Each structure stands twice: as C-alpha cells, then as structure tokens.
Amino acid sequence: MPQTSLLTDPLQVAARTAWGEARGEGAVGMQAVLCAARNRLARPAWWGRDICSVFLHPWQFSCWNMGDPNRALLLAVTGADPQFQIALALAAKLVGGSLIDITSGADSYYDTRLAHTPAWAASRLYRCTIGHHAFYRVGPSGEG
Template identity: 40%
Template sequence: MSVTEKDRDVLARTLWGEARGESLAGQIAVAWTIRNRVNDGKTKSWWGEGYAGVCQAPYQFSCWNKSDPNYPSLIGAKAIPFRELAQARIAADQVIDGKVPDPTGGATHYYAITMKKAPDWAVKAKETRRLGGHVFFKDVS
C-alpha cells in the first residue's frame, strides 16, 4: 500500500487529537492501533482504506467528530502548537515507516483511562497493554 502525504498528516493530527498529552512512546502505541487497522489483511476493510480513511472513519476516533473540541484544530481552522504537532509527526512517520515495533501486541482499539466507565466493547476484548493514559485491546467483537 502506498502512503500519501495526506495519510501522514491525518495520522499526525489524529495522534495530536487523541494523545497529545502522551509521551512519544504513548503516541507510537496509538499510531500502531491505527496501523493495525490499516493492515488488517482485508481487500476492502470495514475500518476504512489507508491511514486517512481509518483515522477519519465516522465515530472511530472521537477527535474527528465535528462536535469534538479538537476538530477545528484538526481541519486547520485553529492552529496546533508547532512542537506538539511535530512530536505527533515523528510518531506517525516512525510507525508508517516501520522504524519501531508494535508495543501494543496487535491492538486495534484503546480507550483513555480517564473515562469513568470502560466502553462496552472492552468487556469481551483481550487487553494487550497499558501505556500512559491508554489501555489497548485486540479481538474486539
């Protein structure tokens, strides 16, 4: 699969929207959940096609919901602090380019530990890792 500049930019913006308070390692873990969806092995994936398609699939990553307070920054209506976006871009590029291994054990989902209640999908899923402010899962049905 060829990766476009748009894919790289959308992934970096998603990492900023979903994990800007995380370390580089935490952002890499979130990026790997997206890469695992991109590389699910299906010809026409339910998740979407490519990094931009997966990140911007409706209701998958809340920062892309039009009602989310991060949305205006993601679409360029508000500025994202340069240093924050630069770190997210480093994480995005390292994951896309295969320079770092998957620290999530194949996770396709995560949630922030700040949530008051775990999402319903997490009940039967396999937890693969806790890193920073996120819990990662695979085998989500």
C-alpha cells in the first residue's frame, strides 16, 4: 500500500497508531490507545474531527512524530506481524463503531516510564492505568 494511502485510510492509520504506541502492551494496551481516540471522536475539538485527523494531529500520538523511531517502523509493518494483525482487528472495531471503551472515558495518556509526569496530567482527571500507560480525560468537559 502506498504511503499516501496509509495516511488517509482510517483503518490503516488507527491500526498503525495502536501498533506504534502500544504493540508491547498486547491487545488490551492497543485497545486502550484506540479508546482514547474513540473518546476524542465523541467530543470533536482542536485535536480533530475524524479518525485520521485525531491520530495524525501533530504531537498527539508520538509514534507519528517525525523524529520518533516508531514512525519508520509503523510505516513499514505488514500484516505478517502478529501484533499488527491484532491492531488491525481492533482498528476495524473502532472504524465500525463497536470498540468497547476500557478507559472510563479517557482521551489522553502518557507512558508511565517517563521521567516526569506531564503537566497536563492533573490527578483529578485520572481514569485508569493499563499496562505502562496512564489514561486521563483532559479534553472539553474533562471533568465528565
């Protein structure tokens, strides 16, 4: 699939994001990443209004950042990778509207292995931790 198609096909963008962000977290971790986007889609804002714009918005999902080593990997991964097969199946649920939210409404997350907690991660907005990712609801109506 040409790289331009990878960046415009919602299924591919979602699957590659889940794989790029959380392939080491297994199916549950990848589902949680997709849930954050699902919750952003439910409340469109500055981060985007459709699957591709939400995932590809600059500096939102680090695997898409130009300097991130995961970017080259996610652009090259194929269906032969077992974790990518799982990501594709989960992304199909997101695209089809049947992905179950396992993050209690979170729209953002960070890797808990970071040296410092991000400034935006206020404790009142915390929802859950899944694998190495702490999930928060910080967008519009973040208290909800």
